[in-house]
Amino acid sequence: MMNETEWKAQRKKAQANYELKKMLVGAGRATAAEVEEARRIFDALKAYQPEAPGVDSPCVDRPAVPTPAPKTAAVESAAVVPGMPVPEFTKLLEELTIERQEYHKQMCLRSNRLGDYPDETNLKDLVDEIQEYKAKRNAVAEKIAYLKANGRLPATPGPADDNAPEVQESAFLANLPADRYELNKLLVNSLMPKLYRAKKGLAGAESELWKAHYRKEMAKAKAAVDAAKRQLSAMA
Structure with missing residues (x-):
């Protein structure tokens, strides 16, 4: 904020x-x-x-408030213990903490660049990146809080039909500009730079955690670029 x-x-x-x-x-x-x-x-x-x-600056990294799992009367007063072996619990907590700190760092690096641009500069892409890293940081922080409170991560729901790749691409295509000029501008100014940033991030990633993250981001960005290019060709 x-x-x-x-x-x-x-x-x-x-x-x-x-x-x-x-x-x-x-x-x-x-x-x-x-x-x-x-x-x-x-x-x-x-x-x-x-x-x-x-109010604290958005670049002050504060842990989320722990979210306890629903308790039954039988375990209302029971102490929370890890639902996994202690070494695994400790390792997971450490990995999530590093991940949260990295997202927070990336958010702050971009936030600090806001004042470096001339007044007439359109900063929408940079602001979008800041919001994206902020959302990722907060999501990981919630996982950490839940893990500390309950000794395990929240249950992951099964894949829903609307998360299928073909459904996601269909929704993406439906939101693309209908005008060829505007679509080309979106491709050149937004989609392709995102793919470039993902490739650059993967090349510079040192940990397996961040390599996996950037591979996923690169796959998503490439799918978006390819879909936009196909749509552009169909308009020719």
Whole structure:
């Protein structure tokens, strides 16, 4: 969450970008879609509620509150013990803690770059990355809290039909721009850079945990690029 200083800086940048796009569209150097996107970002920042003074910065890594599993009357007062061998429990806790710290670091590195760009820069992709790492950090933190409280990880639900690869691709295609120009712009400015970042991350990953993470991210990004390219070819 942004504090008031960060919020004001981002709001100022978004307003400048919106005004610039409005001027450029008259000169044929920007599209109506770009103006609308700039307006949407500016409106979202105007409505944003910055954190109150004294609230911890989003780059202060605080553990999540433990989430105990539902207890029956028979075990209401029983102490929580690991539901797995202690060495395995300790190793899992250590791995999750490292994973959370890495997500937190990546989020903060990107957050600290927000002030490095000119006011007219569209920072949507960078903000999206920050939110993505924040969500991943929080998800791992919840796992850690649950593990500490219950001695095990939450049960993983079975795969649902709507998580099938063909269903996911169908939903992805349905959300792609119908305009060839806008689709090509999405491919060049967003989808392909994400694939590049995933490949770069995999090349620089040192632990098996992060190698597995970037392989998964690279596979998802490549699937998105391939799907967009097929859609683009179909529009030719």
